[in-house]
Structures are given as structure tokens and as C-alpha cells.
Amino acid sequence: MAPTTTPTRAHTQTAPAAEAPMTAAPWRDEPEGRSFRRLPVTTLLSGGELSIPLHVVTGRHPGPTLGIITNQHGDEFLPTMVIRHWLATLDTSALRGRVAVISVGNPLATAACQRLTPEPHGRTDLHEAFPGNARGNTTQMMAAVITESFLDHIDFHCDFHAGGSGGRLQGRVDYNGKAPPDIRERCLAMARAFGQPFVHENDLTGTSAHYVTTKRGIPSCNPEIGGTFLGPDSTATYFEQSFAGLTRLATHLGLIDGDATPPSQVRFDLAGRRELRPRNSGYLESLFERPSDVGRLLPAGTLLGRVVDLYSYAVLEEIVTPFDGYLFFSRYSGTVSAGTQAFALAEAARAIRLD
Numbered sequence: 001m002a003p004t005t006t007p008t009r010a011h012t013q014t015a016p017a018a019e020a021p022m023t024a025a026p027w028r029d030e031p032e033g034r035s036f037r038r039l040p041v042t043t044l045l046s047g048g049e050l051s052i053p054l055h056v057v058t059g060r061h062p063g064p065t066l067g068i069i070t071n072q073h074g075d076e077f078l079p080t081m082v083i084r085h086w087l088a089t090l091d092t093s094a095l096r097g098r099v100a101v102i103s104v105g106n107p108l109a110t111a112a113c114q115r116l117t118p119e120p121h122g123r124t125d126l127h128e129a130f131p132g133n134a135r136g137n138t139t140q141m142m143a144a145v146i147t148e149s150f151l152d153h154i155d156f157h158c159d160f161h162a163g164g165s166g167g168r169l170q171g172r173v174d175y176n177g178k179a180p181p182d183i184r185e186r187c188l189a190m191a192r193a194f195g196q197p198f199v200h201e202n203d204l205t206g207t208s209a210h211y212v213t214t215k216r217g218i219p220s221c222n223p224e225i226g227g228t229f230l231g232p233d234s235t236a237t238y239f240e241q242s243f244a245g246l247t248r249l250a251t252h253l254g255l256i257d258g259d260a261t262p263p264s265q266v267r268f269d270l271a272g273r274r275e276l277r278p279r280n281s282g283y284l285e286s287l288f289e290r291p292s293d294v295g296r297l298l299p300a301g302t303l304l305g306r307v308v309d310l311y312s313y314a315v316l317e318e319i320v321t322p323f324d325g326y327l328f329f330s331r332y333s334g335t336v337s338a339g340t341q342a343f344a345l346a347e348a349a350r351a352i353r354l355d
């Protein structure tokens, strides 16, 4: 899957003048090649040790450091398996700079196959815990290690997510709307380079992206692509899209040669986002279950799905689009709890098409 097009640097970003890191990072000094290490966090009651896995691929030529983290939510497995394949294809003799990857941001949540850390106190969403606290709960301790040993030593950040185990279909790249304007523009450029149908200016307060964009002055993009346990066809589609996105991102940042010209996309922000949540629990019959459904412009009044009562077999409610909008989040048919996000739209009147 190596790029075959004429190299273009028109969209290439240069490494920023980030603040000097507080701690040393030995992996920054490695020669050309590949390495893997575990960053210690703490001990576990099982007798094992909790650590954060770090892969580093160092190129022969000088260049920036792209830091990718995934599985901050423990039920989002697709990105890390894509990254595994993508790292293997990188040619270190041609690579400029290095790629550092935390393959599992939250090992405890991953072991439990759930979104959050299974611990009884404090905030348990790693995605809200940055920059962390070495004397906080386990989630904060993981965040502190990731901050000190990883985030403080990279030049560009990518926090890669997918839909979790609820059969979700997604196809967008978020960026931090609270980043300073100059950084926000660079975040948007990274998000666009990834090449998904949507770029979404989101509130990423508490995330690793918020930390690096506001405290370190480096840009970040947060892909949200595909989902988990989606079946072979959808998984293959999202795998291919994610792989291509990583290649385009690395090209955009100048690590490899290729073409990262952004495709036509739709940009929306929080004001134009509407989540459709069933008022009733039941079985959701989704009418938009294919990857190609994400990105469709749907007229107001379109039936998206219906919630059926498992007990009486009655249709409890129908979910329809409240306005003309782009479907940017959908899900498979399956059980839903009242208040769960079933679909999400970007209002067409507020969305901006980027060509």
C-alpha cells in the first residue's frame, strides 16, 4: 500500500517549537530501527505489573516525531490492529523522523473489554484524565505516565478511536475546538489529511489532545473510524480506510512521500451536531447499517430506525431525522438502553463543505 503518486509537500507541516520536555525519553535517541518497551505504572492485586506499551519506529533521516495512541477506551480494538499492520509497512530507510505508538492506552479497560477502567473511585475514563496525576487513582496514574514518557516528547499527536462494542459505525476525525487558533488550524489540516467524510470541531477537554494542543502547543487529530465486532465486510472497509488515513497523515506531516491532498469533506462543530437517543429501551431495528450510510445527506423526516419492545413486540418509537442532515454516526441493529446514542447528524444548514 505504498504511495505511488508524485510526492507533494504542499500540505506538509514543519515540526513546531514545542516546550522543552520535563523528563528524558530514551526512545528519542534510538538509531534507525524498531523497538518495543513497557512503561511501568504500578502493581496489580493479581501480582502482575501494570505498564503502558510503547512501540517506536525510527527512520534513517531526521524529521518530526508522530505520537499515536489508541485503545484509551478498552473496547475499541480496530485501530490498534490497523496500526500493527501499518507500522510493519514503514520503510525505515526512507522514513524521516519517527513514529511512536502506544498500542493500548488503557490495559485495564482493554482486559475487561469495556470503555472505562474497572476501578471503584474517581474518574475512570482515561480520555478525560489528562495530564494525569501520579498520586491519583489508577486511571490518573496511567495518564501521568503517558504524559511524562510520551506526550511530552512528540511533535504531532494522533489519538485514534473507533466505535466500541455496541455495533457503532463512525467515519470522522475530531480536533480540539479549544486549541489556540493557530494550533487549531494545524489540527484541522491534520484531520483533513486523514481523509474521512467528516471533520468535527469537538470539545476535547481532559483528553491527551487537549493537553498537547493547549499545554505543549502541538497539533493533534482524533480519528473515530469504524467499530468493533462489525462483521467481515464492514471491518475490511474500515481497516482499509484507517490504513490509508495513517499513510496520508504521515505524508502530510512530512515523514514519508506521497499525496495527502484532502478530499471533499464536511466540517461541523458542536452547534450543528444532534445526537438522537431513544426514549425507550428495547431492540433497535437500524435502517442504516452499512459503512456507506455514514456520510449520507438525509432529508428531514427520514426514518432511521425503530425501537421494538422485546416483551410485547410493540414498536415503542420511531427515530426520524429532525432536519436535513449528514448521518455521521450510526449503529447496527441490537439492544439499546434508553438514552443511548443511536444515531447522530450534522445539520446541513450549519455544516460546511470543504472542497
Ligand SMILES: [Zn+2]
Binding pocket: 072, 073, 076, 161, 162
Ligand atoms: Zn474512544
